[in-house]
Each structure stands twice: as C-alpha cells, then as structure tokens.
Amino acid sequence: MTAAEIVVLSGGTGGAKLVRGMADAAGPELVAAIVNTGDDIEIYGAHVSPDPDLVSFWLADQIDERGWGLRGDTFAVMDALRGLGEEVWFNLGDRDLAWCLRRSRMLAEGLSPTAALERLGAAIGVRGRVLPMSDDPVRTWVRNPTGWHPFQEFMIRERAEGIVEGLEFRGAEQAAPSEQALAAIAGARVIIIGPSNPLASIAPILAVPGIHDALLAADAPVVAVSPIVGGETLKGPTASFMAFAALDLNADGVADFYGELLDGMVADENVGRLATLQTDTRMHDASSRAAVAEQTLGFAEGLTG
C-alpha cells in the first residue's frame, strides 16, 4: 500500500477539477481518484472512458480550454467522417482517438482497464493515481420520455432533455470493485466525494459491490463537496437527476443522498445536521481549485471517520 492518500471519488468536470486542486494542494503523489466508468462507450473502434480520461487529462495538465479532450487537439478524423456522410454525434479529437485506440489495443492484449489507464497516463505525464472504479463493464442507462438511453446518448443525442424517469447501472451488480480502489479507501487519510452529479456520476461508483461498505468501514473521514452552488448546478443535468431521486436541489439533498457515508459536507450553504464547511466552492482557476481543495482537506482532517 502507498502512503496514506487523499482519495477523491470523481465523475467528470467538477470532480476532475477538485482532483487537480488536491494535487496542487497536497502533492500529486498523495492523490488517488476513484472514477466512474459508467459513461464508457465503444465507438470508432475505440474504447472511450470519458470520466477517467478527463481526470487524467487534468492531472497531466493536458485538458483543453473547451473543458474536455486534449489541449490543442485536432479533429481531422471526425471532420473526414462527416465528409463521408457519418452522423458524428460523439466528438473526439485525433489525439484523443489515438488515446482510446491505444487503450482498445491494450485491452485486447489482456491488460485491465486500470493497467491500461496507468500506462496511458504515464505516457502523457499524469501525476497522481487515476483508478477506474472497476475493471468490469458497468454502463449507466437513463430513461427519459423518449425511452432508455446509454449515458452518452442521453447526454449528447438527447441533450439531457426531458425529465429523468429511470436510472440503471447495468452490470454493476456483477462487477468486482477495483482492488487498488479498495486498498486506497482502506488506507486513506481523507476521503472526498467530489462535486460531481451524485446520481449519474457518483452513484455508479457506490453501486459496485464492496465500495460502499469499504467507505463505511474506512478509518478516514468522508466529506462530500456539494455540486450545487447558489441553488444551481454549475454544469450538466444534476437537477433532473436530483428530482428523479426526490432530493432537494441543495446541500441538504446531497447529504440525504449520501446518508450514513458522510462525516461532513463542504458547500456554500449550511447543512444543519452535519458538520459543514461553508465556503465558496466555485473552481474557476488554479488558485480557486487549490483553495477549495486546501479548505476541504483541512476541514476533513479535523473530523473523525
């Protein structure tokens, strides 16, 4: 086991920014992210793993300003596909495609998703650990008024529109948790649930058998950073998912969802029944990311697990 780490459960952008802030605040060698793979998709002959990739690109300082993909990437392949008549609904840069094709090759050669991501990460300078929640396939499906959709299709083709009527993490019950993730949780100094969509991004991680129990059993305090700021979600369709789960769209609702897992909450509002660090949780640049991370860390270290 590595030295006691800061473990961050993460989905996409919000969680990834906090992971990056933690790496700045505490040193990347002490950060391990456990990341949702429910958004994974096989497309263009490649295995795309959006959330783990996003966290990796952030940790390698390779994230593009557009908020996803590799910095300065080109789009020759997608442009050419469009030129050939393909409906390109899922956009992927050329270097991003290469990254995903390389992963497919490694998976075909028998490497686990965890090992493949570690090798990919080493090649672009990822510092810190990015751990897929499981090496087994778990796929998030969302039902809206037009039917059931794999997560990416819901987000992109359906534009995340329509009320959420159903949410399934297919394969989760049969999936084994990442051993590295379980070990990181058991040995963690603090455990942070990042400001990602609780239902769509964090719930798939918690649905993998063993992870929820490992979090409960961990010595480390568990603290969630609320993804809701000023009563709104900063990005994505968190509101629809919170409504589906009959949760209030505020830190209380987030605390309700995580329930007994939490020892504390970081939010821009107070949560009466739980230790709360009330602070500005917006992370719009490197210094605000590090500040939120530092405050969250200090707050969590003052709690007991």
Add this chain to the structure above:
Amino acid sequence: MTAAEIVVLSGGTGGAKLVRGMADAAGPELVAAIVNTGDDIEIYGAHVSPDPDLVSFWLADQIDERGWGLRGDTFAVMDALRGLGEEVWFNLGDRDLAWCLRRSRMLAEGLSPTAALERLGAAIGVRGRVLPMSDDPVRTWVRNPTGWHPFQEFMIRERAEGIVEGLEFRGAEQAAPSEQALAAIAGARVIIIGPSNPLASIAPILAVPGIHDALLAADAPVVAVSPIVGGETLKGPTASFMAFAALDLNADGVADFYGELLDGMVADENVGRLATLQTDTRMHDASSRAAVAEQTLGFAEGLTG
C-alpha cells in the same frame, strides 16, 4: 447489367494506375475494376482494404503523391499513437483512418464490403466501379524464412525480405465471388489483367471460386499487362513471388502463370507463343497512363476471346 465495360483485374499500384488510365482513355463510366482483397487488415478498430482503396483514391483523383493514401492527408492519430508508446508499423492518415472506420461502421450495420465501398467512393467522387473480388474474407499469407505472415506484415514488418517459401489465400475456397464482378466479366468488352504482382495480387482474385471459370467463359478477350519492365519489377517483391512459383522473371513467365486465360499480352518484350503488343508499359504520368491504356485497349479489341 451495365453497358459492356472494360474490366480490369487489379492489385495495388500498377493495376490502379492502369485503371486510372483506362478511365481517361475510355471514360470512367465504362471501367470496372475487380480488386484483390487478400491484403485487407483489421487494425486501429478499422477495416483497411488497401487495394480497393488505392484504386478508389486513384479514380477519385485523391491519391497522394507518396503513392498511397489520400492526398494531403495528415497523420495526427498515428503520431499520437507513437507518442503513447504504440509501435505503429502500419501507417494510415487521419482521413484514411476515417474512411476505414466509416467502412467498419457500415459493415457492422450489415452492408457488404462491395456496397460499403460504393458508398464511400460516392462520397469522395470515385468515377467508375471498384468491385472487391468477394464480400467474404480472404486473407493472403506469405511464408518466408521467419515463418508465416499475413500479407501486410510480410510487406511492412518483414520488409518483404527473404525468399518466399509459401503463399496461401486463406478463406478463398469458402468465399463466394462478387456477383457484380461475375456479371461484369460476363458482359465485358475487354478484360485486362493489370500490371500487378501475378502471385500476390492477381492470384487471390483467381482463387475465388467461379472467377477463373468466368474469365475462361467470357466472350471478351483477356489481355495481361506485364508488371515486368526491362527484366525488373517496378515496385514490390514480384521477383520473389515469381521465383517461388518457378516462373521466369519476364513476360513469358507471366504468360506461363496465367496460361489458358490469356488471349494476348502487353509487355516491353515479345512473347513468342502469344499475341503480343510490345510497347513501353511504364506509367509515370497521366499521359503515359492513358497511352498504355489506349494501346492495350486497341490491341485487345483486335483479339477474340
């Protein structure tokens, strides 16, 4: 059936140039190429079909000056794969990769290779017909002193080195011939065997059950253009394959190989026992390609099948 066509059996570069010349000489609407698919390879999540693609790129005036691939293509994906540690032994441009990924998608959706290539061709302006020899998988394997290799691996990784000790067209016996190819042969005005490697590029076409017999039964004269110029092959390892088949490296050897199929031969040397058009068969620019095509056409039309 379309109007009586000029049918050209083709492998890679030599055959493709002659097909292009025929399109200039006779009009592309009268040209149908029947093309070797034994060199096909699944790589980068894509289905690559080098010979049919080469003919298509030539007919669309999209061939790059380097002699393969799409003109002005970029190589962002291959460069990125190398950067990630992949040994990129098979080079493919970004637009070329998109072309092959698009084909994979169409094949996965149930289209035949023939139908997929027709749609791809329409998207880049291919004029004339490019017909894969079969919609079933046939794979050319070559044995050299280091063992058996799929054709592309022999050509690229093995640099076509070492004497050829074996040649197999795996899957050919079980493959059905392209119906479009059979119809084109039956209705052809003339049938030309392009200046491609007889063993590695034309023999796979002839190995598909039904094609050899259709050529014998055709009313049209069958004329081969020798790939051997000045006693040497202009491109590729034809010499090794001719030696493997115990054929002389000259037009006589080519005539020996095609045997009863031929009604005539176009070469820069005379073939005693067969009607021969002796001419300069080098095709280094558009006018020489059209000239070789025109002369071959005139010569063939003077023969009976």
